[in-house]
Amino acid sequence: xxxxxxxxxxxxxxxxxxxxxxxxxxxxxxxxxxxxxxxxxxxxxxxxxxxxxxxxxxxxxxxxxxxxxxxxxxxxxxxxxxxxxxxxxxxxxxxxxxxxxxxxxxxxxxxxxxxxxxxxxxx
Numbered sequence: 371x372x373x374x375x376x377x378x379x380x381x382x383x384x385x386x387x388x389x390x391x392x393x394x395x396x397x398x399x400x401x402x403x404x405x406x407x408x409x410x411x412x413x414x415x416x417x418x419x420x421x422x423x424x425x426x427x428x429x430x431x432x433x434x435x436x437x438x439x440x441x442x443x444x445x446x447x448x449x450x451x452x453x454x455x456x457x458x459x460x461x462x463x464x465x466x467x468x469x470x471x472x473x474x475x476x477x478x479x480x481x482x483x484x485x486x487x488x489x490x491x492x493x
Contacts, residue, residue: 378426378427378428378474379424379426381426381474382424382425382426382470382472382474382479383400383401383410383411383424383426385472385479385481386410386411386422386424386470386472386481387400387411389470389481389483390411390413390420390422390470393415393483394415394416395413395414395415395420396413396414396415397411397412397413398412398413398414398419399411399412399454402450402454404450404453404454404457405453407446407449407450407453408446408450409421409422409423409447409450409451409454410422410423410424411424412454417464417466418463418464418465418466419451419454419455419460419463419464419465419466420466420467420468420485421447421450421451421454421465421466421467421468422468422469422470423439423443423447423467423468423469423470423487424469424470424471424472425438425439425469425470425471425472426471426472426473426474427471427472427473427474428473428474428475429473429474429475429476431473434471435471435472435473436469436471436484439469439487439488444467444488444490445490447467447490448467448490451465451467451490465490466485466486467486467487467488467489467490468483468484468485468486468487469483469484469487469488470482470483470484471484
């Protein structure tokens with residue numbers, strides 16, 4: 371039986387949170403939304419805030435999960451980060467945009483972390 375797309379995404383985000391916590395980051399938000407903007411995970415670390423996009427797939431994958439993170443998605447993540455930091459008056463905080471891909475195969479999960487995966491166009 372296939373896992374629904376939402377359940378797969380939830381499981382991937384849960385594993386990503388555990389992974390990031392293992393790196394010493396503190397999870398601040400999951401599925402944070404501001405209007406039509408959304409960020410899967412927001413964490414804090416000693417170096418700043420991390421806005422994390424999680425892409426989960428089941429094997430076999432026809433395309434690299436990274437290929438679904440388009441320029442449009444990066445712009446939306448950047449806009450969401452601006453909304454988040456302005457709403458919390460966190461100006462001057464270092465921002466990082468990370469990606470995590472998770473490919474489930476059988477009973478295992480292959481997790482890949484791409485810290486600072488892209489630099490936003492924030493002015």
